[in-house]
Amino acid sequence: MKSIQAVSYPVHFQEKAYESLSNLIVQKNYSTIFILVDENTFEHCYPKFISKLITDKAIEVIEIESGEINKNLETCIGVWNAITELGGDRKSLLITLGGGVITDLGGFVASCFKRGIDFVNIPTTLLSMVDASVGGKTGVDLGVLKNQIGLFANPEMVLVDTDYLTTVSEREIKSGTAEIIKYGITYDIKLFNQIKENKGLQIADLIFRSIEIKNEVVLQDPKEKSLRKILNFGHTLGHAIESFYLESEDKENLTHGEAIAIGMVCESYISNKLLGFKIKKVNEVKNVILSIYDKTTLLKEDFGSIIDLLKHDKKNVNGQVNFVLLNDFENHQLDCKVAEELIIESMEFYNS
Amino acid sequence: MKSIQAVSYPVHFQEKAYESLSNLIVQKNYSTIFILVDENTFEHCYPKFISKLITDKAIEVIEIESGEINKNLETCIGVWNAITELGGDRKSLLITLGGGVITDLGGFVASCFKRGIDFVNIPTTLLSMVDASVGGKTGVDLGVLKNQIGLFANPEMVLVDTDYLTTVSEREIKSGTAEIIKYGITYDIKLFNQIKENKGLQIADLIFRSIEIKNEVVLQDPKEKSLRKILNFGHTLGHAIESFYLESEDKENLTHGEAIAIGMVCESYISNKLLGFKIKKVNEVKNVILSIYDKTTLLKEDFGSIIDLLKHDKKNVNGQVNFVLLNDFENHQLDCKVAEELIIESMEFYNS
Numbered sequence: 001m002k003s004i005q006a007v008s009y010p011v012h013f014q015e016k017a018y019e020s021l022s023n024l025i026v027q028k029n030y031s032t033i034f035i036l037v038d039e040n041t042f043e044h045c046y047p048k049f050i051s052k053l054i055t056d057k058a059i060e061v062i063e064i065e066s067g068e069i070n071k072n073l074e075t076c077i078g079v080w081n082a083i084t085e086l087g088g089d090r091k092s093l094l095i096t097l098g099g100g101v102i103t104d105l106g107g108f109v110a111s112c113f114k115r116g117i118d119f120v121n122i123p124t125t126l127l128s129m130v131d132a133s134v135g136g137k138t139g140v141d142l143g144v145l146k147n148q149i150g151l152f153a154n155p156e157m158v159l160v161d162t163d164y165l166t167t168v169s170e171r172e173i174k175s176g177t178a179e180i181i182k183y184g185i186t187y188d189i190k191l192f193n194q195i196k197e198n199k200g201l202q203i204a205d206l207i208f209r210s211i212e213i214k215n216e217v218v219l220q221d222p223k224e225k226s227l228r229k230i231l232n233f234g235h236t237l238g239h240a241i242e243s244f245y246l247e248s249e250d251k252e253n254l255t256h257g258e259a260i261a262i263g264m265v266c267e268s269y270i271s272n273k274l275l276g277f278k279i280k281k282v283n284e285v286k287n288v289i290l291s292i293y294d295k296t297t298l299l300k301e302d303f304g305s306i307i308d309l310l311k312h313d314k315k316n317v318n319g320q321v322n323f324v325l326l327n328d329f330e331n332h333q334l335d336c337k338v339a340e341e342l343i344i345e346s347m348e349f350y351n352s
Numbered sequence: 353m354k355s356i357q358a359v360s361y362p363v364h365f366q367e368k369a370y371e372s373l374s375n376l377i378v379q380k381n382y383s384t385i386f387i388l389v390d391e392n393t394f395e396h397c398y399p400k401f402i403s404k405l406i407t408d409k410a411i412e413v414i415e416i417e418s419g420e421i422n423k424n425l426e427t428c429i430g431v432w433n434a435i436t437e438l439g440g441d442r443k444s445l446l447i448t449l450g451g452g453v454i455t456d457l458g459g460f461v462a463s464c465f466k467r468g469i470d471f472v473n474i475p476t477t478l479l480s481m482v483d484a485s486v487g488g489k490t491g492v493d494l495g496v497l498k499n500q501i502g503l504f505a506n507p508e509m510v511l512v513d514t515d516y517l518t519t520v521s522e523r524e525i526k527s528g529t530a531e532i533i534k535y536g537i538t539y540d541i542k543l544f545n546q547i548k549e550n551k552g553l554q555i556a557d558l559i560f561r562s563i564e565i566k567n568e569v570v571l572q573d574p575k576e577k578s579l580r581k582i583l584n585f586g587h588t589l590g591h592a593i594e595s596f597y598l599e600s601e602d603k604e605n606l607t608h609g610e611a612i613a614i615g616m617v618c619e620s621y622i623s624n625k626l627l628g629f630k631i632k633k634v635n636e637v638k639n640v641i642l643s644i645y646d647k648t649t650l651l652k653e654d655f656g657s658i659i660d661l662l663k664h665d666k667k668n669v670n671g672q673v674n675f676v677l678l679n680d681f682e683n684h685q686l687d688c689k690v691a692e693e694l695i696i697e698s699m700e701f702y703n704s
Contacts (some may be wrong), residue, residue, distance in 0.1 A: 026655045031670045073429055080494055084664065091669045102628060112464075112501045114666045115491065139467065142432055149432060149464045152502070312436065317443045 001208060006215050008154050008197065016050040017159040019149070021095075021120060024156060025055050028118065031091040033059045034083055038066035038108040041098040044167035045124050049097055060086045064102075067257055068253075071101045073149065079109045079180050093118045093156075099125035099172075100132050102145065102258070107138030111153035121155045124164035126176025126203070127256060130183075130210040133158045135218045135231075144247040145312050146239055152223065152295040154299040162204045162210070175257030178234075180206050183213045185285065186230045189329045197287050222276065230332045232315065232322050237343065238263025244302065254296060262287045262296065266346035271325040272339055273345075281329060286350070298347045306347070307340055358486040358567050360506050362457075365560070370404040371587045376508060377407050383443040385411045385509055390418035393677040396519035397476050398643060401449055412438045416454075419480060420598065420605075423453045423493050425501065431461045443561065445470045445532075445653055450522075451477035452484050452608070456499065459490030463505035473507045476516035478528025480557070482535075482562035484511045487570045487583075496599040497664050504575065510562070514556045524652065525570040526644055527609030530586075532558050534616060536566045536635065541681045548640050554573060582684045584667065585676045590615025592661040596654065606648060607611035613641045614648065622661040622690055623678040623696075633681060639701070650699045657698070659692055 001013040014022045018190035025033065033055070037046055043064050050059070062082045064075050083092070094117060096106030103121045108117035123129040165173065177195070184192025191209055194201060204249075214231065221228040240261035245251050254262075257302020268285045298306070315322045323336045353365040365370045365578065387406070389398055394415050402411070410628050415432045417428050432553075435444070446469060448458030455473045462471035475481040508533020517525065529547070537546025544562055546553060554686070566583065573580040594611035606614075620637045623629035656669045675688045 002471075020519060073425055077425055077494070083498065084494065087671060088673075089669050090666060112491075114500060115489065115502050115504055137467065139464075142429070142436065145436065148466060150467050152465060152467055213428065262653065315442070317441050321441060 001352075004134070005216055006154075006158070006218070009157050011133050011158040011160060011211055013160050013204075014162070015052075017157075017161060018054075018189070020157060021159055022054040025057060025093065025118070026150050028093070029091070030057065030118070031089050031092040032087060033093050033095065034058055034062055034086065034088065035095040035097055036062050036064065036079065036102055036109070037097050038064055040066050040167070041102065041124055045097055045164050047124075048163065049122065057267075059196075064105075065067055066101070067205065068125070068141070071105050073142070075105060075236065076109050076112075076140060079105075079157075080113060083109075083113060085110060088113065088222055090114050090117060093120065095120045095122060097122045098128070098169075099123065099126045103132045104138055104150070105140050105202060107155060108140055108150050109152055110227060111151050113187075114311060116153070118156045120157050121157065122161070123212075125168050126165060126173050126207070126318075127177075127179060129160050129162075129165075130176055130179045130214070132318055133160060133211050133318050134215045135228075136222070143241045143319045146243060160204070160207065162207065165203065171255060175255035177292060178257030178260045178264070178289075180235055181288065182231070182260065183210050184212055185264065185268075185326070185329055186233045186332055187213050187217070192329065201265050218220075226334060229315070229324050229334050233326070233332065234260045234264030235323065236263065236304075236310065236313055236315065236323050237346070238311065240306050243279050243309045244306045248302075248318070258293055260296070261293050262350055263330055265289055265327060266343070267323060267351045269346040269349040270323065270336075270342055271327070273334055273342055274336060274338065275327050277326045277328060295351075297351055303344050303347060305319050307343060330337070353526050353556065355562075356486070356512070356567055358570070359505075361509050363510040363563055363567075365512050365556075367513070369406075369509075369513060370406075370583070371620050372407040372509060373511055377409060380445070381443070381650065382409065382445040382470070382506075383441050384439060385445050385447065386414055386438065386440060387411055387447045387449055387703070388414050388416065388431065388454055388461070389449050389697060390416055390454060390549070392418050392517050392519070393454065393476055397449055397474075397516050400515065401474065414438075414671050416457075420453055423424055423457050425492055426495070427457060427462075428461050430463060435441055435461075435465060435511070440465065440469070442466050442469060445472065447472045449474045449476060450480070451475065451520075452480045454597060455472050455480050455484045455632070456490055456502070459507060460492055461690050462504050468505070472509045472511065474511045474516075477520050478517060478525050479531060480528075480560070481512050481514075481517075482528055482566070483531045485512060485563050486567045488574070488624075496595045496661070498595060499666070499675055500664075506508060512559065514559065517555065523607060527607035528611030529644060530561050530612045530616070530641075533640065534583070534585055534612065534620060536617065537678070537681055538585050538684055539565050539569070539618075539682060544640075544681065548636070562566070570636075572637065578686060579616060581667070581676050581686050585684065586612045586616030588618055588662065588665055588667065588673065588675050588696070589616065589618050589658075591665065592658050593650070595661045596658045600654075605622075610645055613645050614702055617641055617702045618695070619675060619677060621698040621701040622675065622688075624692060625694055626688060626690065627677050627679050627685055629678045636700050647703075651704055655696050655699060662695070
């Protein structure tokens with residue numbers, strides 16, 4: 001599979017990618033190599049990784065606890081202290097091996113350590129492969145607010161090896177699928193139809209196409225001033241729902257994809273009401289999503305808390321929530337204001 | 353006084369600067385304006401500042417505790433939470449009003465909040481005026497390690513008003529003077545001679561010339577790959593001494609300038625031994641410094657701890673401490689390796 005050239009770094013695929021990484025390490029002559037893992041990727045991915053990498057440099061493993069709940073500044077402080085104690089300097093390299101928590105947090109840690117050291121991302125979940133491989137977003141949560149603290153910072157390269165997907169659960173694969181559906185709906189209806197028809201899909205091809213799309217979008221608008229906002233389709237309400245479940249102690253958490261899937265159904269409904277996005281297409285989105293994800297009934301008494309969380313969305317300006325909505329498949333409208341009543345109605349539509 | 357154009361932003365002086373800031377606020381149409389202060393700058397500087405600024409926007413004050421001991425990530429988390437609770441968004445502006453702790457920490461906080469909001473620095477101490485006005489370094493300490501976590505990030509503008517210096521102590525003025533001496537020794541011998549002769553010095557002129565020098569250096573080498581390292585003269589050993597006094601509970605802290613002044617004496621001595629920097633000039637540096645600062649006798653039993661701290665210097669690569677030394681005034685040599693014995697000898701020279 002050929003490589004994709006992102007804004008300022010390449011995304012390499014499969015076997016060839018390890019060769020590129022080994023070469024990078026020789027060229028840059030790093031003083032120390034750190035690899036950031038969690039207990040799962042250390043057990044299931046690290047053995048493969050280390051058997052493929054050719055280097056005579058020592059590799060120091062830094063392990064953090066898995067889970068979104070640990071994507072915070074306390075964890076960063078732990079990693080910064082570990083790098084310091086292990087003798088990290090400005091010529092060190094940090095490799096991240098894991099899902100979005102590891103790649104987002106690791107990129108942030110590297111970018112702030114002694115005002116920035118190099119990092120390489122190796123996403124091991126479908127979500128992090130299709131979502132975090134390009135775009136340069138790094139960050140951690142502040143309380144329940146997702147990615148509230150972070151930076152735009154580019155890795156030296158990204159290594160995508162679909163073999164790592166054999167180590168993750170069905171539920172995690174589905175979480176990543178929601179992002180692929182998003183690329184389909186907003187940018188490439190053929191991709192959406194492939195998922196809808198679910199015939200002979202090659203996961204590697206879906207990943208490649210998703211990264212290609214995200215890269216096209218990000219290259220045109222790296223700092224999310226306009227076009228890039230389409231990548232937030234389903235995410236405005238989806239993030240609020242995800243945060244709400246994360247902070248509700250009596251409710252099981254949703255995966256990112258499960259929350260975003262609900263968000264896409266709701267925001268398609270809102271698009272129908274505000275922009276005339278055809279109701280037949282709204283139902284098509286809903287059906288595809290309900291064919292993949294179990295329905296999570298949103299409780300009426302929770303609507304208020306979810307709407308409160310919307311007010312902290314990073315895209316808001318002057319307290320006004322901004323939605324990306326659809327005129328049609330592949331045709332979006334930015335910065336749409338939506339009345340609270342309609343947001344509630346959209347959640348009732350999802351429930352119905 | 354005319355403005356200085358730094359890499360990507362202007363440094364404005366005195367009365368005219370408030371006008372520029374008021375204009376910036378109108379042009380950028382910020383959603384919210386936050387001002388970061390400590391208890392001292394809130395009491396002594398904020399009243400003047402707010403009387404000079406012309407804006408109809410509401411200004412939210414965020415106060416942190418003064419002191420290097422608070423230049424850490426815990427304080428950042430407090431400020432990020434405050435900005436969040438006060439409704440900060442991507443179009444917010446953060447103004448920092450204070451010494452180096454406030455400007456360094458505030459720049460870091462702004463650069464990481466929702467992946468970066470605008471900030472404006474208003475240094476109120478001599479040290480922060482001459483050291484932090486240009487260069488784009490932001491950051492906080494990690495334990496005793498100074499500026500271990502941070503970024504290169506540029507403010508929208510810097511406002512320098514020497515009136516604020518009437519609010520700081522004599523000791524703080526001396527702390528800033530050490531940086532001016534450094535610019536003199538490494539880059540402009542006329543400046544050094546002015547301080548040596550101490551005749552009719554206008555502080556505003558010394559500040560302007562210092563910022564001008566730092567700006568010339570930084571423009572040529574923004575990321576500290578080569579020339580910019582001259583700004584570290586006196587700082588390699590100076591930082592270690594400063595950290596040592598900061599972490600020694602039974603010793604009074606040194607100001608940054610007091611520590612750097614000792615560092616410059618020691619590193620001048622080392623320059624004599626390794627590069628033949630004339631001993632007459634070493635003594636000239638020592639005499640000027642001892643005419644300004646009380647001597648702090650460095651204890652033999654502390655030498656080991658100070659040398660251990662040197663090993664964490666950000667400029668180190670592969671555990672090797674790198675010094676910037678002098679062939680002569682205005683003539684430096686980068687990346688010099690120095691044996692431990694010579695470092696100890698240099699501290700004994702300072703003591704003698």
